[in-house]
Amino acid sequence: MTTAVIGTGGIGSVIARELASGGETLRLSSADNESARLLAGEIGRAAVAAADNRDALRGADAVVLALRFTVLKGVIDEIAGLLADKLVVVPSNPLGIDAQGHVSHLLPEGQSSGEVVAGWLPAGARLAMAFGTLSGDLFESASNRSPEPAVLFYATDGDRAGEEVERLIRTAGFEPVRVGGIEQSGRLEVGGDLHDLVVGSPEARSLIGRA
């Protein structure tokens, strides 16, 4: 199947490499498309660099928006007309980084990026918050772990989106575990109790119940 990955920086490039190594076909785009072209060249036949963000969605079953929180809404608005009946996967944490490298939390305490993004999507798009719980390095090292696969937590409101994102998570070399609906997605984000954890499925399921 085909997935669009918009944003090919720190986390988007890792997600794209792991999805491609699991057999997914990819359409990539980035701000000026140079990093998307370089990544497509590195991945090889499984990936193409699209002409732009809208072109990345051509023929795609799902889209991963691997973007900083501050540019997410603009890109969603740009592609909104193409998102009906698509799975939209968002790994973004609600963080801003200033010119000096200082990191700040962009949302009031208690509000998650998932809840905000859900309000930005057009009707018919199916949102899953996923692929943002691990740093790029951890994501790469934990993918295809053996004998017990590592878990990637996700949150979504819909069963269909759940099935679709579980397929992508397995393709990337992880065991999917649902934390709950989008209202639970704060648990996956920076500062949440399930962020940056590399665990197997039994431990993951007991952690979910403990909140």
Ligand SMILES: NC(=O)c1ccc[n+]([C@@H]2O[C@H](COP(=O)([O-])OP(=O)(O)OC[C@H]3O[C@@H](n4cnc5c(N)ncnc54)[C@H](OP(=O)(O)O)[C@@H]3O)[C@@H](O)[C@H]2O)c1
């Ligand atoms: N990095 C991690 O380890 C990690 C882990 C988990 C979650 N996250 C979350 O994932 C999100 C992305 O983080 P990151 O570290 O990957 O950021 P990043 O390295 O800055 O990459 C951002 C990507 O977005 C692209 N981009 C910017 N504006 C765009 C636009 N208008 N249209 C299309 N693409 C655009 C950039 O394009 P160019 O390449 O052309 O500049 C770049 O490829 C953040 O919200 C972060 O919290 C990151």
